[in-house]
Structures are given as C-alpha cells and as structure tokens.
Amino acid sequence: MAPEMDQFYRSTMAIYKSIMEQFNPALENLVYLGNNYLRAFHALSEAAEVYFNAIQKIGEQALQSSTSQILGEILVQMSDTQRHLNSDLEVVVQTFHGDLLQHMEKNTKLDVQFIKDSRQHYEIEYRHRAANLEKYMSELWRMERKRDKNAREMKESVNRLHAQMQAFMSESQRAAELEEKRRYRFLAEKHLLLSNTFLHFFGRARSTLQNRVLLWKEQSEASRSPSRAHSPGLLGPVLGPPYPSGRLTPTRLDMVRPWAPPPLFAPPPIPAPATAPWGPRPPPWSLLPPRLPVYAAPLGRPFLPGAASAPPWWLGRRPQNPYADVWDWGWGLD
Amino acid sequence: MAPEMDQFYRSTMAIYKSIMEQFNPALENLVYLGNNYLRAFHALSEAAEVYFNAIQKIGEQALQSSTSQILGEILVQMSDTQRHLNSDLEVVVQTFHGDLLQHMEKNTKLDVQFIKDSRQHYEIEYRHRAANLEKYMSELWRMERKRDKNAREMKESVNRLHAQMQAFMSESQRAAELEEKRRYRFLAEKHLLLSNTFLHFFGRARSTLQNRVLLWKEQSEASRSPSRAHSPGLLGPVLGPPYPSGRLTPTRLDMVRPWAPPPLFAPPPIPAPATAPWGPRPPPWSLLPPRLPVYAAPLGRPFLPGAASAPPWWLGRRPQNPYADVWDWGWGLD
Numbered sequence: 185m186a187p188e189m190d191q192f193y194r195s196t197m198a199i200y201k202s203i204m205e206q207f208n209p210a211l212e213n214l215v216y217l218g219n220n221y222l223r224a225f226h227a228l229s230e231a232a233e234v235y236f237n238a239i240q241k242i243g244e245q246a247l248q249s250s251t252s253q254i255l256g257e258i259l260v261q262m263s264d265t266q267r268h269l270n271s272d273l274e275v276v277v278q279t280f281h282g283d284l285l286q287h288m289e290k291n292t293k294l295d296v297q298f299i300k301d302s303r304q305h306y307e308i309e310y311r312h313r314a315a316n317l318e319k320y321m322s323e324l325w326r327m328e329r330k331r332d333k334n335a336r337e338m339k340e341s342v343n344r345l346h347a348q349m350q351a352f353m354s355e356s357q358r359a360a361e362l363e364e365k366r367r368y369r370f371l372a373e374k375h376l377l378l379s380n381t382f383l384h385f386f387g388r389a390r391s392t393l394q395n396r397v398l399l400w401k402e403q404s405e406a407s408r409s410p411s412r413a414h415s416p417g418l419l420g421p422v423l424g425p426p427y428p429s430g431r432l433t434p435t436r437l438d439m440v441r442p443w444a445p446p447p448l449f450a451p452p453p454i455p456a457p458a459t460a461p462w463g464p465r466p467p468p469w470s471l472l473p474p475r476l477p478v479y480a481a482p483l484g485r486p487f488l489p490g491a492a493s494a495p496p497w498w499l500g501r502r503p504q505n506p507y508a509d510v511w512d513w514g515w516g517l518d
Numbered sequence: 519m520a521p522e523m524d525q526f527y528r529s530t531m532a533i534y535k536s537i538m539e540q541f542n543p544a545l546e547n548l549v550y551l552g553n554n555y556l557r558a559f560h561a562l563s564e565a566a567e568v569y570f571n572a573i574q575k576i577g578e579q580a581l582q583s584s585t586s587q588i589l590g591e592i593l594v595q596m597s598d599t600q601r602h603l604n605s606d607l608e609v610v611v612q613t614f615h616g617d618l619l620q621h622m623e624k625n626t627k628l629d630v631q632f633i634k635d636s637r638q639h640y641e642i643e644y645r646h647r648a649a650n651l652e653k654y655m656s657e658l659w660r661m662e663r664k665r666d667k668n669a670r671e672m673k674e675s676v677n678r679l680h681a682q683m684q685a686f687m688s689e690s691q692r693a694a695e696l697e698e699k700r701r702y703r704f705l706a707e708k709h710l711l712l713s714n715t716f717l718h719f720f721g722r723a724r725s726t727l728q729n730r731v732l733l734w735k736e737q738s739e740a741s742r743s744p745s746r747a748h749s750p751g752l753l754g755p756v757l758g759p760p761y762p763s764g765r766l767t768p769t770r771l772d773m774v775r776p777w778a779p780p781p782l783f784a785p786p787p788i789p790a791p792a793t794a795p796w797g798p799r800p801p802p803w804s805l806l807p808p809r810l811p812v813y814a815a816p817l818g819r820p821f822l823p824g825a826a827s828a829p830p831w832w833l834g835r836r837p838q839n840p841y842a843d844v845w846d847w848g849w850g851l852d
Contacts, residue, residue: 195584202579210576217569224558224565231558235551242544242705245536251695252702259702262709361585365741368586368593371576372738375596379731386724393717400710407703 192353193310199360200303207367208299211292214371218285225277229270236263254407258400265396272388279381284374291370299363306356313352317345526687527644533694534637541701542633545626552619559611563604570597588741592734599730606722613715618708625704633697640690647686651679 240263246256320342327335574597580590654676661669 199583202583206579207576210572210579214569214572214576217565217572221562221565221569224562228555228558228562231551231555235548235555238544238548238551239705239709242541242548242702245540245544246702249533249536249698249702251699255699255702255706258706259709262706262713265713364583365585365589368576368580368583368589369738369741371573372589372592372596372734372741375573375593376731376734376738379596379599379727379734383724383727383731386720386727390717390720390724393713393720397710397713397717400706400713404703404706404710407699407706 189314189349189353192357196306196353196357196360197303199357199364200299200306203299203364203367204296204303207364208292208295211288211367211371215285215289215292218280218288222277222281222285225273225280229273229277232266232270236266239263239266252407254403258403261396261400265392268392269389272385272392276378276381276385280378284378287374288371295367302359302363306360309352310356313345313349317342317349320345523648523683523687526691530640530687530691530694531637533691533698534633534640537698537701538630538633538637541698542626542629545622545701545705549619549623549626552614552622556611556615556619559607559614563607563611566600566604570600573597573600586741588737592737595730595734599726602726603723606719606726610712610715610719614712618712621708622705629701636693636697640694643686644690647679647683651676651683654679 239259243256243259243263246252246259249256320338324335324338324342326332327338332338573593577590577593577597580586580593583590654672658669658672658676660666661672666672
C-alpha cells in the first residue's frame with residue numbers, strides 16, 4: 185500500500201484513539217471535579233448564611249437599644265442583602281449542575297461504545313479495501329507482463345478502486361475530525377455558558393451592593409452622635425420604656441427598600457469628637473499591652489462628694505475605656 | 519431614694535448587662551462562625567482551581583489537535599481567567615480575616631474585664647452616694663423637727679449632694695450608652711468595609727469576564743467550520759506533522775491578551791449546517807433511549823466497492839453518530 189495512504193490511515197486512527205483514551209477519560213474526571221466544586225459552593229452559601237444570621241440577631245439587639253437603632257438597621261439590612269446574593273449565586277450553581285455536569289456525564293457514557301465501533305469499523309473496512317486493491321494491482325501486473333489483452337480493462341478497475349479508496353480515506357478522516365471537534369466545541373461552549381452565568385451574577389451582585397453600601401455609609405456616619413441625645417437628663421423620656429415598642433416593624437420595611445432615605449429618628453451629627461463625654465481619648469489600645477483599664481480621666485463635669493463620707497480610693501475618678509479607639513475605628517472607606 | 523433615680527440606675531446597669539451578656543458573647547460566636555466562613559472560601563478557591571486546571575489540560579490537548587486549536591485556546595483562556603478571579607477573591611478573604619475577624623476577636627478579649635470593672639464601679643459609687651444622701655436628708659429632717667438653727671446650712675448640703683447625684687447619674691448613663699453604641703458601630707462599620715470589598719471584587723470580576731466572554735463567543739462561532747478545512751485530501755499537508763510545532767507558544771501569548779483578534783488560522787465560516795459531511799442529522803440523542811449507534815446514514819459521496827469482495831454487512835454504510843446533536847449543542851447565549 186502506498187506510504188501516504190498508510191500515514192493517512194494512522195492519522196485517522198490516532199484521532200479515534202485520542203477521543204477514547206484522552207478526551208473521554210478527561211471529561212469523566214471533569215465531572216468528578218465539578219461535583220466537588222459544586223459541594224464547595226453549597227458549603228460556602230451555608231457558611232455565609234449562618235454567619236449573616238448571627239449578624240442579624242446582633243442587629244435586632246441593637247434595634248432594641250436606646251442608642252443604636254440605626255446601626256441595628258444597617259446590620260439587619262446587611263444580612264438581608266447577603267440572602268439576596270446567596271439566592272443569585274444559586275442560579276449559577278444550578279446552571280453548572282444542570283447544564284454542564286449532567287450533560288457531560290451523559291455524553292461520556294453514550295460515547296464509549298460509539299467511538300469504539302466507529303474505529304473498529306474503519307479499521308476493518310480499510311484493511312478490506314487495501315487487500316482488495318493489492319489483489320487487483322498484482323493481477324494487473326501479472327497480466328501486463330503476459331501482455332494479456334484484458335490488461336486494459338483491469339487497469340481501469342484498479343484506477344476505479346484506487347479512486348474509491350481515496351474517497352473512503354478522506355471521508356473517514358473528515359468523519360473522525362468532526363467527532364473530535366464536536367467534543368472540544370461542546371466543552372468550550374458549555375463553559376462559555378457557565379462564564380456568562382457568572383458574568384450576569386457579578387453584574388447583579390455589584391448593582392445590589394452599590395446602592396446599599398452608599399446608604400449604609402451615610403446612615404453609619406449619621407449615627408456618630410453624642411450619646412447625650414439619648415439621655416436627656418434625669419427627668420427626660422429615657423425614664424420611660426427604653427425603646428418605642430412599635431420600632432421593629434418599620435425597620436423590617438426599610439430592609440426591603442434600603443435605598444429609602446435615612447429614617448427620621450436619625451440623630452443630628454456631632455460638631456467634633458473633642459466633645460466626647462470623657463474628653464480627649466487615650467492612644468489606641470492596640471499600641472498598649474493588654475492590662476486592666478486605667479482610672480485616669482477627669483469627669484466631664486467635676487464635682488466633689490462629701491469628703492468625710494467618700495471611700496479613700498474614690499477621688500472623683502471612674503473607669504475610662506483604655507481602648508476606646510479600638511472600637512471607635514471608623515470604617516476607613518474612601 | 520427617689521423612684522426616678524432608682525429607674526435611672528436600673529437602666530444604666532441594664533446597658534452594662536447587655537454588653538456583657540449579649541453583645542460580647544455574640545461577637546465571640548461571630549468570630550467562630552467567621553472562621554468557618556473563611557474556610558469555606560478557601561475550599562471553594564481550591565476546588566475551582568483544581569477544576570480549571572483540568573480544563574486547561576483538555577485545552578492543551580485540543581491545541582495539539584489538527585481540528586480544535588481555537589477551541590483549545592478558549593479553554594486555556596478560561597482557566598487562566600479563573601485564576602485571575604481566584605486571586606481577586608483572595609483580597610476579599612484577606613480583608614475579612616485581617617480587618618474583621620482578628621479585630622473582633624481582640625476586642626472581645628479586651629472588653630470583658632473593662633466592662634465588668636465599669637459596672638462594678640458604678641454600682642459601688644451609686645450605693646455610696648445614695649446612702650450618703652439618705653443620711654444627710656434624715657439628718658435634715660431631724661434638725662427641722664427640732665427647729666435646729668443649722669437646718670438651713672444642712673438643707674444647702676442636701677441640695678448640693680442631690681445636684682451632684684443627678685450629675686453623676688447622667689454622666690454614668692451617658693458613659694454606658696457611649697460604650698454600647700461604640701460596639702454596635704464597630705460591628706456595622708467593619709461589615710461596611712467587608713461589603714465594600716465585595717463590591718469592588720464584583721466590579722472587577724464583571725469587567726474581567728465581560729471582554730473575554732465576548733471574544734470566546736466570537737472565536738467559538740468562528741470555529742464552526744467544515745472539518746474539510748483540516749483534511750485537504752490525500753496528498754495535502756495533513757500528511758505532514760498533524761500540527762505546526764511552534765503552535766503552543768503564540769497560544770500562551772494569546773492567553774494573557776484574550777481581547778486579541780481571532781488568530782489568523784481561524785477557518786472560514788460554513789455556508790450552512792446542511793453541508794455537514796454526513797448530511798442531515800438525526801434527532802438529538804436525548805430524545806432516544808441509549809442504544810448502540812445506528813448504521814443508517816448514506817455517505818456524503820456515494821461509492822461502491824467491488825461487490826464480489828465486500829463483506830455482506832458492508833453496503834456502503836458506516837457508523838453515524840446517533841447523538842451528534844448532544845455534542846453539537848451550541849452555547850445558546852444571546
């Protein structure tokens with residue numbers, strides 16, 4: 185058989201071989217890895233949900249306080265937002281599972297027998313045609329040596345068979361190439377779908393957060409008010425119930441429209457941090473070794489208890505938060 | 519002691535109690551849940567990386583093929599993109615760990631002793647002042663009954679002590695409220711930082727994917743070409759090495775600039791799918807029960823082998839992919 189025929193044959197066989205021994209096993213492995221990937225997604229959603237449920241509980245405590253209702257709202261809205269993001273992510277996960285992994289798994293299962301048959305069929309058919317052609321050619325050679333008068337007809341048969349052989353080889357090569365390309369395109373297009381689903385998720389997540397982060401920043405800055413606002417002296421309303429009982433309901437409503445204007449009860453902004461009740465702050469705790477709180481700060485309004493009756497350790501001093509700045513951190517955005 | 523004083527006292531004590539018994543334990547729990555959340559993030563990045571490394575290997579196989587080099591590029595670029603997204607996500611994870619969890623953990627540890635001391639101090643000081651005031655008042659009452667000439671001075675002392683008591687109560691209430699509000703604001707502002715980091719991540723991820731998904735779609739559509747393009751007949755270059763050996767290098771380069779124009783070797787688009795080598799396709803396999811491939815499709819170019827020598831089962835038929843449409847799925851984006 186002509187060497188170029190033989191090379192053509194080997195190249196077609198090599199395509200079937202690479203589908204059977206490389207592509208299909210790789211696709212099976214991909215399905216396995218994809219299922220691990222999915223499990224990791226689910227684990228993340230769960231962990232996020234548990235975490236932000238805890239944030240929500242703390243936010244609801246803050247809503248019960250007399251000082252931190254706006255902050256409580258922000259925390260509750262944050263956990264609400266996280267729930268939105270989680271359900272958007274669920275769409276990606278569903279696509280990955282339903283449109284990729286399941287199809288990939290089905291196709292590899294279907295493919296094994298089909299590719300095996302195609303390859304075997306091609307092999308048998310090739311050998312049969314090659315042998316047949318050989319036979320006719322040697323016959324022709326014999327006839328020509330004997331100057332047989334039928335040699336001319338025989339030469340035509342050989343040419344016809346050779347043309348058919350070439351057609352068969354090209355068709356078979358194209359068929360194998362088509363199958364190979366189909367499989368790679370399938371994989372690329374499926375992951376294009378996945379990438380596009382991620383793209384939409386990122387877009388949605390971004391616009392969801394964008395409005396809310398701005399609102400939260402405003403509200404949190406508005407909440408930086410002197411605690412004086414909440415304790416208006418001995419005979420003030422603070423002596424009533426510590427918080428209006430209907431408070432929770434409007435907050436729930438605000439949750440679903442975080443772009444709503446800051447609530448009316450937002451306290452006025454403070455003139456300057458210098459007016460903090462305990463005067464200027466000590467350096468941040470993070471710079472000091474952990475120790476018992478220091479008793480060093482003078483009172484906002486100095487006064488002297490009856491000297492005779494005051495215990496020796498009491499000289500108009502009281503505990504001051506040595507690491508106020510660790511809490512009063514400011515969110516450092518911008 | 520006057521009842522409003524007593525109520526004021528209980529409300530201040532309640533604030534310390536809620537910090538000690540609600541806020542701080544909740545924050546500790548949050549740190550624990552946050553660490554689980556972090557672990558889930560890391561597990562997801564790992565799973566994604568393993569999955570897309572497998573995609574990359576398949577893509578590199580495709581680059582070695584004679585039919586699917588563009589598709590191989592797309593797959594390799596997809597896994598490259600995934601690596602970008604993973605490293606962007608790492609920024610979020612670092613913020614969460616370094617700027618939230620670690621600070622939250624440190625603060626709760628620091629807080630316990632300080633709040634305990636403040637509360638105890640307030641309690642002792644209140645009882646001391648209350649007792650002192652009671653003593654002076656009963657003394658005044660005694661003197662007034664006896665019409666004592668010093669009653670007037672004593673009345674002044676009582677008034678002074680009472681004013682000091684009021685000042686002390688208000689200051690203490692404000693101090694407690696400040697501490698409570700500080701803690702809720704700390705939590706809200708820290709999570710505002712986290713939300714903002716997520717916002718930036720989503721924005722970056724979106725713009726990274728946007729260009730690439732478009733390019734991949736173009737390239738994948740360009741790759742829908744007749745396999746004829748790859749097997750130009752028996753004596754064509756396909757009989758040389760199945761792929762140009764320098765092929766891999768330019769691909770690596772394309773990876774880092776996926777917005778580059780489709781490579782030059784992109785085959786011309788096909789006029790119509792009707793010209794597929796095996797003629798019209800059967801209905802998608804998904805509609806048929808799994809079975810051995812059928813042998814039903816006529817050849818693109820019919821030919822007849824020497825009838826005498828053909829095996830009985832061979833009548834110019836060959837295996838046809840019964841579920842071609844399962845592979846030739848089209849990525850259905852638009």
